[in-house]
């Protein structure tokens with residue numbers, strides 16, 4: 001059975017609080033000034049079951065037909081009568097029949113019974129139909145009551161929070177409105193959405209009510225935090241983000257609504273509802289993910305407009321979410337000057353209904369004209385920074401060369417045996433993951449425990465062996481990263497690996513997959529020609545996956561055997577030229593010749609399809625923290641390097657698709673560091 005180790009979601013940020021909160025011991029750790037309390041999560045590192053065999057929508061339909069079960073084909077789910085409700089429960093509060101209350105996800109086969117809130121896997125459903133047990137796991141997700149400890153905290157905070165208009169001092173209410181940009185949002189809107197204000201924390205409180213009116217299930221708090229002269233808003237959820245599945249606004253949706261606007265923030269939903277009167281829902285974790293568990297609740301809508309924000313990342317997320325929701329019913333509001341986020345639009349006095357009318361259909365035909373693309377191209381040109389992707393926080397030199405980490409690209413990474421490839425790529429991926437890039441690791445060579453240990457050490461930037469008392473603190477924070485591991489070890493078939501990756505993209509909105517390393521998918525072919533053909537096939541499969549799933553794949557490939565004293569080149573990657581041709585980026589960890597002294601390495605970017613900039617920069621290994629990133633005080637310097645033929649190349653011509661750009665002089669805005677080796681003069 002395939003299994004993914006489950007982790008949580010982005011870091012909680014500690015909220016400094018004063019006053020009455022200080023002594024309140026029952027508050028979640030993010031609210032306490034005391035040292036963080038250890039919260040034992042019974043599901044820490046729980047495994048998530050992935051179907052033994054991936055199921056398709058056709059197979060689901062065939063199975064239902066073969067067993068005489070009637071069904072309706074929906075947008076992202078198949079609806080069928082639920083075997084998990086008794087006849088007496090088959091009427092809702094309005095008396096309407098709820099006979100087709102079982103929603104089966106067409107992509108994963110997982111089901112949710114909207115009446116009993118039972119849910120389970122496709123295998124569980126089959127077991128139930130075939131009389132092998134009732135199959136349903138009671139309340140795994142939405143119906144599950146919060147943990148007792150959470151439950152108390154939720155109630156305590158909710159009771160303590162008050163509606164804004166009930167604040168004793170009108171000045172305080174006005175200040176809060178200004179702080180959250182709510183000056184144009186009326187009391188009536190806040191009342192309809194049951195928004196409250198928590199005075200001691202200066203935070204807005206958005207409630208999560210269980211579907212079916214079963215009470216308060218959780219809370220999201222939104223508090224301001226000063227960052228220089230800018231205000232930044234910090235979200236805290238109870239339960240923790242990975243268990244927070246609130247579609248904010250759901251209690252206001254009527255069964256007859258056929259259209260909805262999805263937003264990424266509760267505040268945007270308030271603004272939209274007030275100015276357009278349309279049904280609106282806010283996603284629980286903004287643009288970070290759309291958990292498939294929520295899809296049944298969106299099934300009733302014939303049209304869904306996604307208005308997720310005002311930047312390129314929101315736009316990318318909207319396109320990805322539309323795929324899950326079925327693009328044929330989705331329209332997207334494109335970010336732009338005249339189309340900011342809904343709350344901003346309300347505050348600027350713009351007409352939100354008019355903006356909604358400009359939403360573009362998400363459904364693209366296979367052939368498009370430039371006319372259809374021109375707005376998208378303009379979006380990229382006017383947001384150059386964001387179009388370049390997520391920037392590394394630990395590797396400024398990588399930013400200077402690659403500009404950022406972009407979705408849909410394939411990066412090939414190579415380096416001599418034992419040079420530190422896994423160690424480097426672990427830090428490179430961790431850096432992105434801490435910035436919200438949902439990451440899936442396929443470590444076929446070293447165990448997940450060893451890999452996680454390396455990562456945790458890099459995360460803490462120090463040896464944890466010597467500070468075990470800090471272990472829980474670091475592990476808690478690490479657990480909240482959007483990080484998942486495949487549990488494969490040793491040889492695997494490429495089909496199985498790609499299926500697992502596809503599943504993870506669907507379920508967890510994975511944006512970066514790291515495969516360490518490709519040799520573990522090559523089977524046992526002995527002949528070198530077979531091995532090269534197998535490798536080409538696998539690279540083609542990863543390339544296709546990256547493009548089709550809009551997900552970045554970083555693939556570690558061993559180099560071919562070279563003379564020990566020779567540097568590696570693009571052509572040193574094992575196999576034919578396919579790897580470097582298909583890759584958008586080629587990175588080489590060099591540990592010979594140019595590296596002086598123990599632990600010294602340098603990273604060479606030898607292909608960069610995005611803008612053609614290539615070059616090298618030194619890496620210094622820190623044995624105690626297992627990191628390669630350069631401590632802030634000793635700045636590295638990018639250097640010119642000779643190309644594969646030993647020539648110093650001229651300025652790169654372009655990042656032309658399919659071409660390997662020449663290795664060139666790279667830009668550097670830093671002064672030379674006399675202590676660093678001059679990498680432009682390798683001692684041959």
Ligand SMILES: Nc1ncnc2c1ncn2[C@@H]1O[C@H](COP(=O)(O)OP(=O)(O)OP(=O)(O)O)[C@@H](O)[C@H]1O
Nearest residue numbers: 416417418419420421422423424598599600601621
């Ligand atoms: N620059 C370095 N200097 C010294 N030791 C290093 C350096 N980089 C990594 N190491 C150590 O070397 C060992 C091997 O590292 P790692 O597994 O990352 O290499 P690799 O290139 O992935 O190996 P393989 O070729 O077997 O896949 C680890 O114990 C790691 O801590």
